[in-house]
Amino acid sequence: MGLQSYDYGLRPHDNFTVVREFYLNNNHLEILNRLFTPMIGVNATGLYHYLNQFVKHEEDAVLTHYIIMSELKINLLEFRKEMDLLEGIGLVKTYVNHNEQHSSFVYFLNQPPTAKQFFSDPMLSVYLYSEVSKQRYQQLKHHFETKSSVDLNSYQDVTRTFTDVFKIPNKALAQDTEHIQDDKPYGGIDLTQVHFDFETLYDLLQNHFISSKIVTNDAKALITQIATLYGLTPESMKRIILKSITSAQELSFEELRKHARTYYLMEHEQQLPNLQVKSEKDNVPSKINTSEETSSQSDNWLVQLEQTSPIDMLASWSESEPTTQQKFMVEELIERENLSFGVINILLQFVMLKEDMKLPKTYIFEIASNWKKKGIKTAEQAYEYAMKINQPKKESYPTKNRYKQKQLASREMTPKWLEERDEKPEKDNQQHNDEEDEKLKNDRERFLNQLKNRWKEGE
Incomplete structure (x- = not known):
C-alpha cells in the first residue's frame, strides 16, 4: 500500500475543504469512468465524484473526516489508500495545515485530461493498454475520436472576423479579471521527484555529433516520462533518440514513443509495463545498520501509536471490527478530552490488560481525565506513566529494550506488553x-x- 493516514497526521475530527477550479462537464466524467477507472479502480474514481459534492459547501459549516468515514463506510486508512491513487495519477492535490488542536486539509480536484491529452501521454496510454485488452483499448480510443460528418476539403472558409463585423472601440475598458475563474488544464502525472541523468545523455549524444539543443524542454519532459515508464538508462535512451531524429535533424516525439515501446517489448517478452501500487515494505527505507534498526523499534511503535486512529488500533488488535458502542465511546473520548491518538491508544490497551480485555466506559473516562490533569500529551509519556503506576507488576510489562527483539508490523497494533506479558x-x-x-x-x-x-x- 501507499501512504498511510498517519503520514498526514489525519484524524477523524480534522476538517477538510474541497476546491475545484474548473467546470466539471460530461466529457470529464466520460474520461474518468472509461479511462481512469480501469487503472485505479472504481473506489478511487468514486471518491473523486463523492468529494465533488463538497465544492460549493456552505462556508460556515465545518466538514470533518467523520462525514467521509460515516457516509462511505470506510476508515481513514482505506480513505487514504484511495486518495493515494487519485494523487498519484494526478487527479487530486492535497494541502494540510497543522496546529495544536487539529489539522485542516484542502483537497484540490484537478481537471481530468482531454482524450487527446490522455492518449498522447505515454504513461497513461500504456498503463491503460496494460489493464484492458487490445480490442477494448481500440474501442475506447475510437469512442473519443471526433469525426466530422461533412468533408470540407473542397470548401473554402469564408467566415467573417470580428473586425469585419464590429467597430473597434476608441477607448479600451479597464479589465479586472483577477477573480474570474479560469479552467486549469490537466497537469499530468507528477514526476518532479524522478531524476534522469541528462548530462550523461548529452555526453553520449555528443559522441555521435548530436547537439544537446535537440533535447528541448518539451523533449526533456517526454524523455523523463518514457524513461520512468520503461526504466531506461541514458545509454538506452541515446539509442532510441538516434532512431527518432528526422531528416531535418529534429526529434520526432511520435517516433520516440514508438521506438521506446518497441525496445521495451523486445526486452520484456512483448509485455508492456502495468500500473503497480507500492506495498508497505516498498515505502520503508532499507537500513544497513541492524543495531540502529533494532534500537529504534520501540520508538517506531510509539510513533505508530501516536499516528493511528484508536478505532483502527482496536480493529487491528482484536482482528475484528469494534462495536458501535465502542466507536461512539472513542469518538466521545477524543472530542471531550482532546488527548492525542497515542495517549488514547496506550490508555485503551492499559485498561484492557487490567480489565480482562473489557472497555468499561466510566473507568476509561476517569483515567483519561486523570492523565489530562497530569499533562500527559504523548504516547511515550502515557507509556512511562502506565509503567510507573504498575511497578508491582513490572515483570508483566517489558522495557523498551525488549521491543528490539521483534520486527514491528506496519499494520499490527498489538502492544508489546500484551505479546510478551506471559513470556x-x-x-x-x-x-x-x-x-x-x-x-x-x-x-x-x-x-x-x-x-x-x-x-x-x-x-
Missing part, C-alpha cells in the same frame, strides 16, 4: 517443568508405597 525465559520454563515432573514422580511413588503397606496390614 518467560525458555531456560526458566524448562527448569520449572523438570521440577514439576520430579515432584509428580515422587508423589506417585509415595502413594503406591502407602497402598502396599495398607494391603499388608489387611492380610
